[in-house]
Amino acid sequence: MNSKVNSKLIKSIFLMVSIALSILLGWSVMITPAPLGREAEFSAYRMADHIRVIAEEERSVFHPERRMYVRDYIIGVMEGYGLTAEIDDFVVMWPDYAGREIALEGSNVFFRIPGRSNTAIMLMAHYDSRGVDWTLHPDTDVRSPGASDAGYGIATMLEIARNFATRDDLENSIYFFFTDLEEIWMLGAVHAVETMDFSNVNMILNLEARGIRGPVYMFETNDRDFNVVRFFRDSTRHRFSYSLATAIFRIMQNDTDLSPFLEQGFAGMNFAPLDSIMYYHSELDSYENISLTTLQHYIEMIAEIVEFYATNSRFSDVNYFVSDHSGVYFSMPFGYLILYTGQTAVILAVIMLILMLALVFYSIYMGNACIWKILSWLLYIIIAMVVAAAIGLVISNVVSFVTDVPFNLMYMRVYSEMYIKYPSVIFAIIGFGLFHCAMRKRYNRHEMAIGAMLLLTVVNILLVFVMVEATFIAFVPLALTFIFFILSEIRAKNAIWFYTTATLPMAFMGIFILPTLRAFTLALTIGGLAIVMAMAVFMVISIFPLWCEHESQ
DSSP states (O other), rough: OOOHHHHHHHHHHHHHHHHHHHHHHHHTTOOOOOOOOOSSOOOOOHHHHHHHHHSSOOOOOTTTHHHHHHHHHHHHHHHTTTTOOEEEEEEEEEOOSOOOOEEEEEEEEEEEESSSSSSSEEEEOEEEEEETTTTTTTOOOOOOOOOTTTTHHHHHHHHHHHHHTTTTTOOOEEEEEEEOOOOTHHHHHHHHHHHOOTTTEEEEEOOOSSEEEEEEEEEEOOOOOOOHHHHHHHHHHHTTBBHHHHHHHHHHHHHTTHHHHHHEEEEOEEEEEOGGGGGSSTTTTTTGGGGGHHHHHHHHHHHHHHHHHHGGGGGTTTTTTTSSOOOOEEGGGGEEEEEEEEEHHHHHHHHHHHHHHHHHHHHHHHTTOHHHHHHHHHHHHHHHHHHHHHHHHHHHHHHHHTTTOOOSSSSSOOTTTHHHHHHHHHHHHHHHHHHHHGGGTTSSSHHHHHHHHHHHHHHHHHHHOGGGGGGGGHHHHHHHHHHHHHHHHHTTOOOHHHHHHHHHHHHHHHHHHHHHHHHHHHHHHHHHHHHHHHHHHHTTTTHHHHTOOTTTT
16 A cells, blocks of 8 residues: 555656656747847847837838838938948839739848858848738738838847848858838849849848747758758757748748748748737837747847858858758757758668667567557557547637637637737647546556657658658657657656656656747737647657556566
8 A cells, every 4th residue: 555655656756857848848948049239249238229210110011211210210320331332223013902903012122241262141121010910901001110110120130130240250141131012922022033143152041030028949941951050959058940841931921021031942041030020011010019039039040040140151152051851950958950961861760660660569468459459549649649639629619709800720719819828738738648548547657658659750751752851750759759658668666767767758848839839829829829838749749658556566
């Protein structure tokens, strides 16, 4: 009796420790640096001073005077640093809400900081703000001051120029490209790609915002991006990205100023904070709501990337970033970024398939598991994921009905949606945990663990063919569970050893489960709650069996 009580006490202690470690380590990945004052080399407060001017009023297509005021402000600041403006005024014809062709006047602005090599990195941000939807209907109530979108990007570029304009040790050149009419189907960037020569630019950093707070994500790169992501990993300690996010963004119906450049084969990266999306394209995107910690993260990350590029002669090769490989990558605490090639992901998937088949046959041979129970538990997991998705779909549609916001699986923004999404995700995980406990009467530890790992194996193999960049969401839980499941079997009757083998993978998986789920909930909005809840269940299916005692215990 006492041994059972002690075992339960030990299990409770280890479980609480593992949950705490999981949350702590997972949250640590998303911490942004404290803002530095105006005396610092790169200061969020100086950036905020620029945003105060830039975001004083809306600067959309319907307010050309305000747009030109902001353009001239940018020119004045950059010329104050000794740089020369190259202004490209242009006119494009575009249909309005009534189908009539109207002339839209735009003005792109370009600056150069020359290095010893003409090969250049180009920083890009748009200075117009959201005022209407693409139909150009002037009666809309949407009037965004654009403090983050793309005031953050503009302020970052101004701060970079301040520190690099007078440098005489640059191996490579730095370009600054401020585009107009981005909010109208990237017309400024499209015009530039068609009319300007960017042949000596081999890296583009597009500075955007889809939220106003939180860490700045590198959320998109070009196809065959391994060399680009390796450069990103090596250039900054503030790196934050997930290959799953970049892969999904490529297939979503979203574009930025980087899009026309990627279509022409340029190498580049898109950056943006995602948190507090309700501020995005609204009157709340104002100076009063900016985040100084996000600004500091933005400037320190981009400044380190530019410094690394501009002072290294190996990047003078205009073809340096050309690659035949896609990258699989995800962020870790303290700024680490795990990166390996898609080919490596294929090899790892094959290895895990072989190991899993060996484990299945061995467990059946030893009488520890029944193949039909393994497969039926796998089926139950799939059903649980479907149920979670269905619940998420119902919640999204209820929210749509109550708020009168049209349902959209990929983009349905409502205020205070995080108060709905986060509890829903937690509910999905806890619900599956309770279901798992209830089914312990029918399945033993081996059958549940192997069933979960077998599903992860199948998904991992499928992702190799469908979206290799996403394989880590199956491979990491699978590899960790496999290793620690085997270790737990070595000394199964030792409670300390047994629960340690459950604590470590749970704590480690929190490092990428929490940030990945958070990124998904932010990116997909509440319309994609079905996907997020199903994914939440999928990412934890292998954790619960590790905590199950052996039948003999």
